[in-house]
Amino acid sequence: MTPPDDRSREYRDSALRPYVLTKGRARPSRNTISVDTLLIATDPAPPLPISAGRQERALLAMCRGLLSLVEVAARLELPVSVVRVLASDLVDSGHLTARAGSPRSAQLPRELLQEVLNGLRAL
Amino acid sequence: MVSVRSDGYLPGTVTKSVKILVVGSFGVGKTTLIGAVSEISPLRTEEIVTQVSEGVDDLAGVDDKRTTTVAMDFGRITLDDTLALYLFGTPGQRRFWDLWEGLAEGAAGVLVLVDTRPGRLEASFEVFDQLEIGTELPFVVAVNHFPDTVPHSADELRTALDLLPDTPVLDCDARDRGSALAALTTLVQYAVDTSATGPADAPQHLPVSQEMVS
Ligand SMILES: Nc1nc2c(ncn2[C@@H]2O[C@H](COP(=O)(O)OP(=O)(O)OP(=O)(O)O)[C@@H](O)[C@H]2O)c(=O)[nH]1
């Protein structure tokens, strides 16, 4: 079957970008940041080193308020994997604070699911 | 209901996030459904995945991870002062399974959208293959209704899709917020119900059945 609209084509040229932006690393230093991990700039924020790149600065500025990793990536128009690596470094250096995303367990705690259910019902 | 900030940032009180996957074949209504319930304008982003080799072995000795970028949709609903729900729309085709597995980890469940019109249902089969092979996530099946969709009973669909008897099957209109929310509610109710009978340390009392008010 031929997909009617192969959107992945739009991004064909970007496969090399992540490796450039993240200085050759394809993996975050810490494996704890998932797509829905919430990020916010540490307040007060320590100054970024002069060596910090444009992407790091843009990411930190974007995180002046609370957003998930995937939202930050969409707003910066960067692939999620790239922002994950940059964010991990900024968390390690204390510039960014991460709040737990989805737990890495097979099944979510029942109380959390119940809270989601209550929230959906109240909408 | 939590009011949404005009700049799109979450309230600073939010400490937890939960994700739900919306999957289905091409054109089944995933983007439409996420857009119907999201409090932020639906967003697209790209994720890098290792390309699935289609039956061809990688060249030996070539240390070249083949990656490709695929687009995914997402939306957000702030459910209470401390909890945000994220919805991720991913295509069901085999070549996107890498992306899907990454997203599925830690998800509350999967909403599977199907199009039951003649010639379209078959495209959903590989979605169910993946659900059975790749994850243990609770899922419900929502039949997205198009003008020429012929109504089928839930049991007919369970047979056609080879589903377990207790897998919830419901109708939905992906364009309608109430209908899309009802589908999500059914999924999370099912996740709560099955989690009660899941791990040994979970409470074993039966869930109180709650009628959905629409
Ligand atoms: N009549 C009707 N049309 C719908 C419904 N849901 C979606 N559509 C239409 O079907 C088309 C495809 O919907 P999308 O939401 O883009 O589907 P998708 O699953 O995101 O598609 P891909 O991302 O290309 O796989 C659009 O033109 C929608 O307007 C529905 O419930 N009823």
Ligand SMILES: [Mg+2]
């Ligand atoms: Mg779509």
